[in-house]
Amino acid sequence: MNTFEHHESSVRSYCRSFPATFKQAKGANLIDEEGKEYLDFLAGAGSLNYGHNNPVLKHALMTYIESDGLTHGLDMYSSAKEHFIERFQNIILKPRGLKNYVMQFTGPTGSNAVEAALKLARKVKGRENIIAFTNGFHGVTGASLSCTANQHHRGGAGTSLNHVSRMPFDGYFGENTNTLAMIDKLLSDPSSGIDKPAAVILETIQGEGGLNVASSAWLKGLRKLCDKHDMLMIIDDIQAGCGRSGDFFSFEEAGIKPDIITLSKSISGYGLPMALTIFRKDLDIWKPGEHNGTFRGNNHAFITAATAIDTYWHDNLFSKDIKEKGNLLRKRLRNIADRFGPESLKLKGRCMMSGIECPSEEIAGQVVQSAYKKGLIIETCGNRDQIVKCFAPLTISNEELERGLNLLEKAFSEVTSNIATAAAS
Ligand SMILES: Cc1ncc(COP(=O)(O)O)c(C=O)c1O
Structure with a gap:
């Protein structure tokens, strides 16, 4: 051993x-x-x-550390964070028509960004139920685990995982079944047994669940369904985002705008812990510190994240x-x-x-x-x-x-x- x-x-x-x-x-x-x-x-x-x-990110990080730049910052203002916010806003959000979205720095795991997204959606809509999809993976803490489909992970919860209605992802029943029409019917029928949801949460390409891809047509249709049934659309881009799909955000190809986006994994660019929940400014009804976390100000991650965006995404x-x-x-x-x-x-x-x-x-x-x-x-x-x-x-x-x-x-x-x-x- x-x-x-x-x-x-x-x-x-x-x-x-x-x-x-x-x-x-x-x-x-x-x-x-x-x-x-x-x-x-x-x-x-x-x-x-x-x-x-x-090497480019390492150089920026080494230079920052050598200058005694702040390492830990809670959510206090810091030069490193300010620089990241400016770069992310100007290079990523603004050119993609998302300039009116704000950034929430959550605890540094993907799961925590998802927890924040779900809490905010429930708070904005005043409803508990969330729609999550077959084979979706969103993390393994309380609310995020409720949205995760995998039985192995769910089995570790040791408690009931509630307030989520599971719906079929694009293609779940094969190419010839329109899962959006099913969802629409369930949400339109007051006796379907589905409580009115606050939001849907999904990955556009399911990472852990099997590399299942939602088509652009399905994503556009889901966006319409969200508006029709007054649900927020949360895209969990923790795995498919930061370039993996070919664009910075995986939903760009479909030409849709989610209401809330979660990012983690490659956002710091260097493997440093960092997570972000991004949402429309008008949804920002948080009270100060209502969702917090000791490590939501990882300044080393802000340095490498800003450098990655400058280096790889300026064109x-x-x-x-x-x-x-x-x-x-x-x-x-x-x-x-x-x-x-x-x-x-x-x-x-x-x-x-x-x-x-x-x-x-x-x-x-x-x-x-x-x-x-x-x-x-x-x-x-x-x-x-x-x-x-x-x-x-x-x-x-x-x-x-x-x-x-x-x-x-x-x-x-x-x-x-x-x-x-x-x-x-
Ligand atoms: C789509 C998605 N959401 C959330 C998570 C959870 O992230 P973390 O493991 O950092 O909590 C993952 C992790 O694989 C993921 O792929």
């Missing part, structure tokens, strides 16, 4: 799939204590869109580059699926948030383990953990992306030929 197995709680999870002890990381590469190098297609579960120890070149890489990734994944399982493997997701659905959790798990042995860190997702999910940093070079995909291809080849051999014997 190692130190971790002895002394760390059994709740630990990623380390069970990747039991190496890592000591260094740079860009899309991880190095363990034995000096073995790995390509990282996990990227901190989407927290490292700009790679490990990104549309990065977005163009992500979309090109996304095309390359999806082309290679489609080839892998066609080659090793034209009937059984399926391409999922969108842009740099893509993966391959396997027939079972066991097969996906074997692919992950085979890839790990070959030097590729990659995880699974999905309602049955049956999807191999590629989450390379967005700054990865094409050469590294291809190299990682070659390893993934070898892993699929190995696993499928083992299955064929076992079936033949």
Whole structure:
């Protein structure tokens, strides 16, 4: 038994799939204590869109630390926070027609940003019920866990998870079923048993739930439904945001404006804890300190977040580059699926948030383990953990992306030929 197995709680999870002890990381590469190098297609579960120890962000952070800039600031005004707010407002919100939205710095986890979003929606509308979707994932604390669909996580609550009505996501019943029409009917019928909701919360591309993509038409329709039934639209962009979909926000392609947006994971750009809830100014009915948190003023995160926005989002070149890489990734994944399982493997997701659905959790798990042995860190997702999910940093070079995909291809080849051999014997 190692130190971790002895002394760390059994709740630990990623380390069970990747039991190496890592000591260094740079860009899309991880190095363990034995000096073995790995390509990282996990990227901190989407927290490292700009790679490990990104040199531009690191330089800004080191310079700030050396100047004795504030580290911890509660929610007091600081130069670092002011700079972030200005950059985020001018480079991200304003050009996207969201200049009348305000930023709430919540406790530094995605789940806390979701808690704030749900509290605010309930407070604004004076109603308890929230609509959340099949396979949605929004965190594992009280209200956020109520919105999370996954039974494994819900089972850990130890209490009832209330005040959420579960509705079918786009495509949940197959291509030919219009889930919006179902939702509309349920909300329009005073005897459907669905209490009038304050809001809907959703991911436009479900990350943990299986890389399920809501179409632009469905998102536009949902926006209309929200207005029709007087519900706020909360888009949880914690995983799909910060460029993962090709645009800064994942809902940009659909041309919709949510009422509330949550961001975390890659917003700091450096893997530092930071979370934001963003909403229309007219919804800002919070009383001072009503939702607070000791660590909502992580000034180091403000420095790296502002630098990431300045560096990558001041024009549309990065977005163009992500979309090109996304095309390359999806082309290679489609080839892998066609080659090793034209009937059984399926391409999922969108842009740099893509993966391959396997027939079972066991097969996906074997692919992950085979890839790990070959030097590729990659995880699974999905309602049955049956999807191999590629989450390379967005700054990865094409050469590294291809190299990682070659390893993934070898892993699929190995696993499928083992299955064929076992079936033949
Ligand atoms: C869409 C989404 N929302 C919320 C969360 C929760 O974030 P955190 O783990 O930082 O609490 C996650 C985490 O994976 C997520 O993917």
